[in-house]
C-alpha cells in the first residue's frame with residue numbers, strides 16, 4: 462500500500478463515497494398506502510373521548526414500542542423537541558424552577574425548560590460517558606432545583622444510579638433524553654424510563670425515523686396522563702377526566718399522524734438489527750483505532766449497550782503532533798468529497814457548549830425582560846465561559862466524532878477509516894512541515910484562561 466498521505470499528494474484511502482443509509486422499504490410503503498386509502502391521515506380529536514389518544518396506527522405504534530422494551534406507557538409526539546417540552550410540563554416545572562442540563566447536546570435538551578418558565582442550569586459532563594457527571598450535578602443542586610434532564614449522548618448511557626440517588630435525596634424529577642440511544646439498556650434497564658419520564662427522537666437522522674417524530678415513555682400513570690393532556694389540548698379534557706392538578710395541563714398539538722405511525726411500526730422492527738450492525742462495526746473500529754498514538758477510542762460500554770449514533774474518539778494533538786483541525790483536514794483528504802451530508806467520515810468538537818449561545822449570554826429567552834432568568838429575585842445565573850471545563854476541553858481540543866459507523870457500511874469500510882488515521886498519524890511530521898502555519902499552541906484551548914479573557918460574563 463502507498464503510504465503517502467493524500468494531503469501530501471499520495472493516493473486516497475478510498476475513492477468511492479460512503480453509501481447513504483437505506484431505511485425505508487416495501488413494508489413502510491404498503492402500510493402508508495393503507496393509511497392514504499383510508500383517508501384518515503390523523504384521527505386525533507382535541508377533546509375527551511375515543512380519539513383523545515389518536516387513531517389506530519398511533520395506538521399500534523405506541524403499544525408495540527411499549528411492549529418491546531417493557532415501558533408501561535409509550536406516547537408518540539410529533540418531534541422529540543416537543544416530547545421534551547411535554548416532559549417538562551408533565552413533571553410540573555414552574556416559573557423560577559431550576560432544571561439541571563448538560564451543555565453538550567442538541568439545544569432542545571436545555572431549551573425545553575424555558576417553555577414552562579424553568580431555568581436551565583448547566584452541570585459538566587463525565588469525559589468517559591459524555592453524559593452528566595453526578596458530582597457536577599450535586600454541586601449545582603439548590604432548593605430551587607426541580608428536574609434534571611439527563612442526555613444519553615452519542616448512543617451511550619449516563620451513569621444513572623448515582624443520578625437517581627441524588628434525585629431521590631433532593632426530591633428532583635429525572636427526565637431522560639434518549640434521542641440518540643433507542644433500545645439501549647443501562648445495567649439491564651431500558652433507557653428512557655429509568656428516571657421519571659423520557660424518550661426518543663424519530664427525526665430523519667436518528668437510528669429509525671418517521672421523517673419527524675418522537676416517542677415519550679414512562680412507567681408512571683399520572684405522568685402519562687399529564688403528558689397525553691399536554692400533547693392534545695388538555696384544557697378541553699380536564700372536566701371529563703376529573704383532572705385535579707390542572708397546572709401545566711393546557712395543551713398544544715404535539716400529535717403524530719397516522720402516516721408517520723404507519724412508517725414507525727415497521728421502522729421499529731428494524732431497530733435491533735441496526736443496533737447490532739453498529740455495535741459490530743464500532744467494536745472492531747475501537748479495537749483498531751485504540752492501537753494508534755494520540756487516539757483514545759475506548760467506549761463507554763461497561764454499564765450497558767451503546768447505540769453508536771456517533772462513534773466518539775478523543776484526540777491528543779500534542780501526542781500526534783498535528784492540530785485537531787489539520788488532522789481532520791488530512792483525514793477528509795483521504796476520502797472523496799461526501800456525496801450528501803450523510804457521508805462525512807469525521808467531525809470535530811461536536812456542538813459548542815450550549816451556554817455559549819446568545820440566549821444564555823444575554824439571558825433573554827421568553828419576552829425581552831429577562832424571563833425566566835429574573836424570576837428568583839436574589840439569584841443571578843452564571844453562563845460565562847469556563848463553567849463546564851470538561852465540556853469546553855472536548856469541544857475545543859479533544860473530541861472527534863465518526864458518524865458513519867452504521868449500516869450499510871462494512872468491516873472493510875471501518876478498516877479504511879483505520880488506515881486513514883494510521884497513515885496520517887505516521888506521517889504527522891511531514892504533514893506538519895508542509896503546513897508550517899499549523900500552530901498547535903493556538904489549537905489547544907485553555908478554558909480557564911478563556912474565562913478570564915472573556916468579555917461576556
Ligand SMILES: *Cc1c(COP(=O)(O)O)cnc(C)c1O
Pocket residue numbers: 540541542543566567569570612638640641662663664673674675
Ligand atoms: C435529535 C435530538 C433531539 C431533538 O429531537 P427532534 O425529534 O429532532 O426534535 C433532542 N435531543 C437530542 C440529544 C437529540 O439528538
